[in-house]
Amino acid sequence: MTAPRPPLLSVRDLCVSYGAIKAVKKVSLDVFAGEIVSVIGANGAGKSTLMNAIMGDVRRESGDIFLDGKPLARRSFQVVAQGLSLSPEGRKVFAPLTVMENLMMGAFPRRDRHAIDDDLKRVFTLFPRLEERRQQYAGTLSGGEQQMLAIGRALMSRPRVLLLDEPSLGLAPIIIKEIFRELKLINEQGTTILLVEQNARQALLLSHRAYVLQTGNLLKEGLSSDLLQDPDIEAAYLGGGHKKP
Amino acid sequence: MGTFIQQIINGLSLGSVYALIAVGYSLVYSILLFSNFAHGGFLVIGGYICYYTLNLMGTNIWVAGFAALVGAGFCAVLTERLAYKPIRERTSVTLYLLIASMGMSIVIENIFVIVAGGRFRALPPVIPTTPVDLFGLATTSAFDLLSLVAAVVFLGGLQLFLTRTKWGLAIRAAAYDLRVAGLMGVNVGRLISIVFFVAGLLAAVGGIFLSVRYTLYPQLGMITIKAFVAAVIGGLGSLPGAVVGSLILGLAEMLTAGFLSSQLRDLVVFSLLVITLIVRPSGLFGKDIKEKV
Numbered sequence: 001m002t003a004p005r006p007p008l009l010s011v012r013d014l015c016v017s018y019g020a021i022k023a024v025k026k027v028s029l030d031v032f033a034g035e036i037v038s039v040i041g042a043n044g045a046g047k048s049t050l051m052n053a054i055m056g057d058v059r060r061e062s063g064d065i066f067l068d069g070k071p072l073a074r075r076s077f078q079v080v081a082q083g084l085s086l087s088p089e090g091r092k093v094f095a096p097l098t099v100m101e102n103l104m105m106g107a108f109p110r111r112d113r114h115a116i117d118d119d120l121k122r123v124f125t126l127f128p129r130l131e132e133r134r135q136q137y138a139g140t141l142s143g144g145e146q147q148m149l150a151i152g153r154a155l156m157s158r159p160r161v162l163l164l165d166e167p168s169l170g171l172a173p174i175i176i177k178e179i180f181r182e183l184k185l186i187n188e189q190g191t192t193i194l195l196v197e198q199n200a201r202q203a204l205l206l207s208h209r210a211y212v213l214q215t216g217n218l219l220k221e222g223l224s225s226d227l228l229q230d231p232d233i234e235a236a237y238l239g240g241g242h243k244k245p
Numbered sequence: 246m247g248t249f250i251q252q253i254i255n256g257l258s259l260g261s262v263y264a265l266i267a268v269g270y271s272l273v274y275s276i277l278l279f280s281n282f283a284h285g286g287f288l289v290i291g292g293y294i295c296y297y298t299l300n301l302m303g304t305n306i307w308v309a310g311f312a313a314l315v316g317a318g319f320c321a322v323l324t325e326r327l328a329y330k331p332i333r334e335r336t337s338v339t340l341y342l343l344i345a346s347m348g349m350s351i352v353i354e355n356i357f358v359i360v361a362g363g364r365f366r367a368l369p370p371v372i373p374t375t376p377v378d379l380f381g382l383a384t385t386s387a388f389d390l391l392s393l394v395a396a397v398v399f400l401g402g403l404q405l406f407l408t409r410t411k412w413g414l415a416i417r418a419a420a421y422d423l424r425v426a427g428l429m430g431v432n433v434g435r436l437i438s439i440v441f442f443v444a445g446l447l448a449a450v451g452g453i454f455l456s457v458r459y460t461l462y463p464q465l466g467m468i469t470i471k472a473f474v475a476a477v478i479g480g481l482g483s484l485p486g487a488v489v490g491s492l493i494l495g496l497a498e499m500l501t502a503g504f505l506s507s508q509l510r511d512l513v514v515f516s517l518l519v520i521t522l523i524v525r526p527s528g529l530f531g532k533d534i535k536e537k538v
C-alpha cells in the first residue's frame with residue numbers, strides 16, 4: 001500500500017474559511033490509485049468543507065490540490081471534467097426528476113453514448129433497485145434508495161476518484177451494510193474512493209487508510225486496521241469499543 | 246353567445262401573449278430565485294428591433310422577427326453578464342439581484358427614450374388583422390388566432406427543449422438545485438446564459454404581438470406586470486403554472502371587458518392576485534415551501 005509511487009489525488013496545506021470561521025486548516029492528504037481512503041471526524045469537523053473545496057464548490061483560501069500530478073481546476077464543472085465526482089452530504093438527488101434523468105445528469109459532461117450505456121448497466125447491476133424504479137421520481141424513493149441513486153449518479157461521470165460525503169447519514173444499519181458492500185465492490189472494480197464519515201467504525205472497516213479530522217485539523221493518519229485498534233480513536237469515535245454499529 | 250365565444254378567443258389570445266412573457270420570467274426565477282424586473286425590457290428590445298428592421302431594412306416579418314428574437318435573447322444574456330453575474334459571484338442574497346433588475350429595467354427603458362424617442366409607434370401591417378368567421382358562431386381577427394398559434398408553437402418548442410435535450414434536462418435539474426447541477430459537471434455560467442437567452446427570445450415574441458395589439462413605446466414593458474401576476478397566480482417558478490395563470494388572466498380581462506366594462510380589467514386582474522395570495526399563497530402549481538427529506 002505504501003510503495004513509493006505518486007498519489008492520484010493529493011491535497012497540500014488546504015485552508016478554507018467561511019468569513020471568520022476557519023473550517024479547514026492546513027490539511028494535507030493523499031489518495032493512491034485503487035485505494036479507499038476515509039476521513040473520519042465529528043459533526044462540524046470540516047469534512048464536508050474539505051470535499052466541497054476539492055470539488056471547487058467552496059473557494060479554497062490557500063493550498064494546492066493535484067490530480068495525477070496536475071493542478072486541479074477551481075471550478076466544479078472543470079473538476080468533474082478532470083475526473084472527480086461527489087455524492088454530496090444529504091444525497092441531494094434531483095427530486096422532481098426521474099431516477100433515469102438523475103443518472104443522465106451524472107453523465108452530463110460525457111458524449112460517449114455507448115460507454116454511458118455500459119456505465120448505466122454497471123450502476124443497475126450494483127443497485128438493482130434503481131433499475132426497477134428507473135421511471136420513478138427520485139423524490140419518491142426511500143432514503144437508502146436515494147443514497148444509492150446519489151452514488152450511482154456520481155459513478156455516471158466515470159470518475160477517477162469517487163468522493164462520498166457521509167453515505168451512511170440517516171440510514172438504517174441494514175441499509176448501511178448493503179451500501180458499504182457495494183462501495184467495496186465499486187472499489188474492487190477499479191474506482192478509487194475518498195470517503196468522509198461520522199460513522200467511524202463503518203468507514204474504518206471499509207477503507208484501507210484513514211485520516212482523523214478534528215475542528216479543521218488533521219489529528220492522525222494511518223492504516224484503517226491500526227486506527228480501529230487505537231485506544232484514543234476507540235474512545236473518541238468508536239464508542240468505547242463495544243456496541244454501536 | 247357570439248360575443249362570448251369571441252371574448253373567449255380574445256382572452257386566450259391575450260393570455261397566450263402573457264404566457265410567452267410569464268414563462269421566461271418564471272424560468273429565470275426558477276433558477277436564480279429572484280424576480281427579474283428587467284424582463285419587460287427584453288420585450289421592448291424585441292419590439293424595437295422588429296420595428297427598425299422592418300422600416301429601415303425593408304425586410305419581411307420573418308427576417309425582422311428572427312432578428313428581434315435573437316437580438317432580445319442576446320440583450321438578455323448581456324444584461325445578466327453585466328448586471329447580475331457580478332452580484333451572483335459575490336453574494337447569495339437574491340434581494341440584490343432584484344434591486345439590480347429594477348435598475349436595469351429603468352436603464353433599458355431610458356435607452357429607448359433617448360435613442361428612439363418617447364412617442365408611440367405602430368408596426369407596419371405585417372401581421373394580418375382581418376376578421377375571421379368561426380363557423381358562423383363568432384367573428385374574431387386573424388391577429389388573435391395568429392398570436393395564439395405563435396404562443397403554442399414557441400411554448401411547445403420550449404417544452405421539447407426542456408424535455409428532450411441535455412441542456413433542457415440540466416435546466417430542470419438546476420431549477421431544483423443549482424449548486425448540485427454544478428457538481429454534476431454543468432457549466433453553471435453557461436446554463437444561466439442559456440436561460441436568459443430563452444427568456445429574452447420568448448419575451449420578444451410577446452413584444453412583437455403586443456406592439457401590434459397596442460403600439461410600441463419605451464414603457465410597453467410595464468405590461469409585464471400582468472405576466473408577473475399570472476406567474477404568481479400559477480405558482481412562481483412553475484412553467485405550467487405560468488401558462489395556466491396567463492390564460493386565466495387573459496380570459497378574465499377579456500370577459501370583463503366584454504360583459505362589464507373595459508375600465509374594470511385591471512381591477513379584476515389585481516383582485517385575482519389578491520385572492521390567490523390569500524387562498525393559496527404558493528399559487529396554483531406552486532411547490533409547498535416545506536423542505537424535502
Ligand SMILES: Nc1ncnc2c1ncn2[C@@H]1O[C@H](COP(=O)(O)OP(=O)(O)O)[C@@H](O)[C@H]1O
Pocket residue numbers: 018021023041042043044045046047048049050
Ligand atoms: N456555508 C457555511 N457558512 C458558514 N459556516 C459554515 C458553512 N458550512 C460549514 N460551516 C462551518 O464550518 C465548520 C465545518 O463544517 P462542515 O464542513 O460542514 O463539517 P462536517 O461536514 O465535518 O460536519 C462548522 O463549524 C460549520 O459550522
Ligand SMILES: [Mg+2]
Pocket residue numbers: 047048049089166
Ligand atoms: Mg458534513
